[in-house]
Amino acid sequence: MNAEFMQAFEQLGKEKGIAPEILFDAIEAALISAYKRNFGSAQNVMVSLDRLTGEIHVYARKNVVEEVTDSRLEMSLAEAKSIDPRYGLEDIIEVEVTPKDFGRIAAQTAKQVVVQRIREAERGIIYEEFSNRESDILTGIVQRMEQKNVFIDLGKAEAILAPSEQIAGETYRHGDRLKTYIIEVKKTTKGPQILVSRTHPGLLKRLFELEVPEIHDGVVEIKSVAREPGLRSKIAVHSRDENVDPVGSCVGHKGMRVQTIVNELKGEKIDIVKWSVDPAKYISNALSPAKVVSVEVNEAEKISKVIVPDYQLSLAIGKEGQNARLAAKLTGWKIDIKSESQAQSAI
Known part of the structure; x- marks a missing residue:
């Protein structure tokens, strides 16, 4: 690997949010596995990767012993002293064993590691983004249906609307835009699994927060929500400002605000009531x-x-x-x- 190759790795790591040192450490670990796989699995080796030039050196680590039983792991005291008289028994000597054609294998291995790490980093970034949005509302596009599960495209990720979280009688077609409520984000080997709901009371609460500026601004507060999804809901509201009518704010001019939410929930009736101490x-x-x-x-x-x-x-x-x-x-x-x-x- 040459210097340009290393710079490209470093630049790619920075773009994808991976510390270059983490990337290089992972490449070194992968190169040890690649060496053992191709040149002898029994050897105790270490790999040094020059961060600037891209030069790779493989060293076999050998114990200094009186009598050698395995030359791949051990070195006699006499041989050790011929390298440096200061060596003694039980010392560990590093002997360079870099194969001539190891550069090609190293480049291929490094590429695989980088691709894998970038994929892991991207999954981690997506997981963090969506796990921070639990109990929030998301708009996505219905992608497909499998075994009664509805898969919703969120752009960077895909959400699952399970049968238990679907409104009874509601139909979902490919290409439909749908608002859903994130109930849980799980970390899996294939990336984040985002579980969403159309039946959760939190969906109704979030829809009112989106539609009613007084709620978003904190002037009107939602005290409680009770819901029978697809049929009817009740929501209790309270105003922190005596000059603001909480029920009127949620209903909107000519009922426009609440009607928008009713339409989103496919006709679910909503009673807005005034909370009282x-x-x-x-x-x-x-x-x-x-x-x-x-x-x-x-x-x-x-x-x-x-x-x-x-x-x-x-x-x-x-x-x-x-x-x-x-x-x-x-x-x-x-x-x-x-x-x-x-x-x-x-x-």
Whole structure:
């Protein structure tokens, strides 16, 4: 290998974010393996690679002994003293054993090492980039479907949308642009494995952060999210500025902001409710769109008893209990709903 060859390696290492010394150390280690493979596996050798000129020297390391049993690993005391009288028993002598045609093998080996290290470095860079974006939202293009898994092209990498993370009834076609939520990034031998979701509550939260400037700026805060993917969601919001309406900010002018998110989630209904430090008020808001007459709370057991007008009972409970279930998940309270007539008859 010549000096230009070495400079090219060094430059390539810098471009790919690999310290040149790491690259050269890896080449030396690979050259030892290449030498043993081609010129004798039993020898204890070391390789010296000149960082400037590219010159390679191979040295066999031999122990100085009284009686030689293996000339590849040992040297007699007499022979050692003929090299340098100062050598004694148990010393280790390095003898140059560089083969004449080793340059060709070295160049080929070095190239393989560099390619491998660059590939590893690029995978490491991609892993770091995406592992730092866990719990974030990504836009990608549907590439293919295999065994119900959807593979999404992210440019530098590919994400996997598993069946369990797909919205029931949602169809994915090649070329579709899709927003997904990163739930985990795993390091594998083939590069980072990025697992994404369309069902995670975090996706809804991130979509609101993208769509509502007041949330992005920290004026409006998302306190809680409850979601039944593809069907309905509830989101509780609070304003740090009393002059800013948190619900109105999320709904947007003529409902444009929330409608954009509904469209992204293929028609999933979203209830935006006002969070309150008062549990009774919060529970009442969470049961929206139903109107509530009264809320009685048991702070110790986190159980609430809610009374609604008779004509609002089915709305408060929701289809198959969905509204009450989402309100309970949103607030963290167990909610027992009764109509006014049911409450009267229980007295």
